[in-house]
Amino acid sequence: MGSELFVTARVKGRLDVEGLTVPPGVTVLFGPSGAGKSTCLSVIAGLLEPDSGVVKLGDVVLSALPPHRRRVALVFQSLALFPHLDALSNVAYGARSRAEALRWLERTRAAHTASRRPAELSGGEAQRVALARALASEPKVLLLDEPFSAMDLKLRRELGAELLEVVRGVGLPTVLVTHDAEDAAAFGDRRVRLEAGRVTLL
Amino acid sequence: MNFEPLALSFQVALLAALVAGVVGVGVGGVMARTRFVGSGLLDALFTAPMVLPPTVLGYYLLVALGRQSVIGQAYEQLFGSPIVFTRVGAVVAASVAAFPFVVKNARAALEAVDVRLIGAARTLGASPARVFFTVELPLSVGGIASGVTLGFARALGDFGVTLMVAGNIPGLTRTASLAIYDAVExxxxxxxxxxxxxxxxxxxxxxxxxxxxxxxxxxxx
Structure with missing residues (x-):
């Protein structure tokens, strides 16, 4: 059983989260644009230093570590695939080995894209590669920022359901951010509302 | 026609482009990612060699590296020959002339790298140094190469700084631009x-x- 993620963070004018807990499984963080959802993920990943607060995983104080030692993988809304590397090399970037990377591409059903550059991937393929890359780095926490927003509704629900099966299979504490209440209902085991920087568990 | 000055210019300019390339990419990288008190002033200082009269640059290099200077004396102790009025002096002069072109272009290219790619690399477990060499540098290679090429071209054509720091010694520091002046004279x-x-x-x-x-x-x- 994995540990629980605990977040208390304040970023002046952007975020005020008090005691958000994320157990293993998918917690959906939703709320209107500008409510601080992405800011919250950046703080957890260590890419943004909060004015005050603490991020813990079990007893480990993540906020004392630099981002590359936190083992918190973040899938950006833009996916942020490395444009100069093919899909397999993208996944292998944080993986133990290329063989391991290929196994993750297989699990997200994107093995056929291995030798293609990000510019040559469809939206759905890029999505699969981005998730494979995050999971291949063997994270202890997974963060997904509006992960399926670039796709039309039908594909989004289908691909979302499929990829979240993979995520659930891994069993990590996972935060999925969305501004869409219906997505939140469709994707989450647990839903947290973030509005004007404050969290409410639904 | 005597090709020796051309060969010498090439040799000096290549070394200068190498020196300015390594130092310039390092400095450009730091300046692209950090803001500190005086960073704007430092930028102006690094760019100044582009617009300063070469004699002014040469003058300060002579002051800094001459046989009476701390650096000049330490170098002479270590290597048994001075910096000024040698081929090393010519390389230093050309490197300083080339440096701003590398810094400007490297900085602009590195700043253009999407910060989300850097963030993604960090969350995948890469240290800042690894991110620099595997993400930032490969994605800026075009801009850096053009900076180094411009620096090389500037070093190849240098006249004033070289004359001040390295003199005009046939076969030793007489580069192509100096040889043209000599030929006209x-x-x-x-x-x-x-x-x-x-x-x-x-x-x-x-x-x-x-x-x-x-x-x-x-x-x-």
Whole structure:
């Protein structure tokens, strides 16, 4: 059983989260644009230093570590695939080995894209590669920022359901951010509302 | 026509481009990612060699590296020969002239790298140094290469700084630009014309290649 993620963070004018807990499984963080959802993920990943607060995983104080030692993988809304590397090399970037990377591409059903550059991937393929890359780095926490927003509704629900099966299979504490209440209902085991920087568990 | 000054210019300019390239990319990288008190002033200082009279640069290099200076004396103790009025002096002079071109271009290219790619790399477990060499540098290679090429071209053509710091010693520090001056002074018009034509061809060729390096291209190559 994995540990629980605990977040208390304040970023002046952007975020005020008090005691958000994320157990293993998918917690959906939703709320209107500008409510601080992405800011919250950046703080957890260590890419943004909060004015005050603490991020813990079990007893480990993540906020004392630099981002590359936190083992918190973040899938950006833009996916942020490395444009100069093919899909397999993208996944292998944080993986133990290329063989391991290929196994993750297989699990997200994107093995056929291995030798293609990000510019040559469809939206759905890029999505699969981005998730494979995050999971291949063997994270202890997974963060997904509006992960399926670039796709039309039908594909989004289908691909979302499929990829979240993979995520659930891994069993990590996972935060999925969305501004869409219906997505939140469709994707989450647990839903947290973030509005004007404050969290409410639904 | 005597080709020795051209060969010497090439040798000096290559070394200068290498020195300015390594130092310039390092400095450009730091300046692209950090803001500190005085960073704007430092930027102006690093860029100044582009617009300062070469004699001013040469003067300060003489003050800093001359046989009476701390650096000059330490170097002479270590290597048994001075910096100034040697080929090393010529390389230093050309490196300083080339440096701003590398810093400006490297900084602009590195700043253009999407910060989300850097963030993604960090969350995948990469240290800042690894991110620099595996993400930032490969994605800025075009801009850096054009900076180094411009620096090389500038080093190849340097006259004033080299004259001040390295003198005009035949076979040792007399580069092509100095040799042209000498040829004109000595009434050897054919030599001057030949060297000048070669320099023009080189400059045009290098600038043409810079244009090719910086031509916008779609990602994915």
């Amino acid at each position: 000595g009434g050897r018009d054919a030599d001057a014309a030949g060297l000048a034509a070669v320099m023009v061809a080189l400059a045009v060729g290098l600038l043409w290649s810079v244009n090719r390096l910086t031509r916008p291209r779609r990602h994915g190559f």
